[in-house]
Amino acid sequence: MVRAAATAALLLAAASIAHAADACKGTIYLTFDTGSQSQAELIADTLRRHHVKATFFLANEKTVRGDWSLDPAWADYWKARVAEGHAFGSHTFDHVYFQRDEADGRIVVKPQFGAHAGQKQTWTQQQYCDELRRVDTRFVQLTGRHLDPIFRTPGGHSSPNILAAAKSCGYRHAGWAPAGFSGDETSSDKFPNAVLLKRALDNLKDGDIFMAHMGIWSRKDPWMPANLEPLISGLERKGFCFATLREHPDYR
Secondary structure (H helix, E strand, O other): OHHHHHHHHHHHHHHHHHHHHHHOOEEEEEEEEOOOOOOHHHHHHHHHHOOOOOEEEEOOOEOOOOOEOOOHHHHHHHHHHHHOOOEEEEOOOOOEEEEEEOOOOOEEEEEOOOOOOOOOEEEOHHHHHHHHHHHHHHHHHHHOOOOOOEEOOHHHOOOHHHHHHHHHOOOEEOOOOHHHEOOOOOOOOOOOHHHHHHHHHHHOOOOOEEEEEOOOOOOOOOHHHHOHHHHHHHHHHOOEEEOOOOOOOOOO
16 A cells, blocks of 8 residues: 555656646856856845756855855855755866967967966966866865866867866866847847847757856846846746756757
C-alpha cells in the first residue's frame, strides 16, 4: 500500500513537471554580470519571488559598499545564491578587457581592477586561463562550490586566442542574444528604461540569453529597479519559462 502510494506520488510529480514544460512557449536564460552591486539584493529578491533561476558571471569589482564583489564580506550573499540553485561563471578576476590577439597565440589585455589596472599587458594563453581560474578559486573559498565551466569576457568581446585559451582549461564562452542586451550601460537620455523594456519584451525569443549588470555606475536612470520585475512578469505573461545556462543546449 505504501509502495503504491509512493508510486502514485511520483507519477503525479512527473505529470506536473511535464505539464509545466508543455505550458512553456519557450525558455529565456537570464544572466547577470557583477558590477557596482547596487542592485544585488533587488536581483536576489526578485528572482526568489518569481522562482526564477539565473546565471551569474563574477569578477572582483568595486562595489557601492566600498569593498569588492568577491571579498569575504560577500560570502553570505553568494552562498545564498548557491543554495537557491543558480549557476555561476567566471568574468575574469580583475575584469580584464580584450584588446587584440597576437600572431603567436598571445593576447593583449587591459585589466580594469587589480595591481595592473588600466595597463595594457600581453598574456600567454596559460595566463588567461589562470585569470579565469582565479575566480573559481575565490568562489570555492567563499562558498565551498566550484564555478560552472563557463565564462564571459567583460564587454562580451572574445577572440580566437581567448577561446582557445579557455578551451584548454575547460571553459566555454557565453555571450548573449542581440535582443538580450539590456542596455543598462547606455545613456538613459538616449535609451530610456521604457524603450529598453519594450525592445526586450518585443524581441526576446525561445533560447535567448539575456544580460544585465548587478549595478552600473554610469547610467543616470538605472535600468534596475525599474525594469527587472516588469521584464520577468512580461515574459511570464507571454508564456516563457526561465533556466540557468546549465540547461542551455550549448552549455549543458
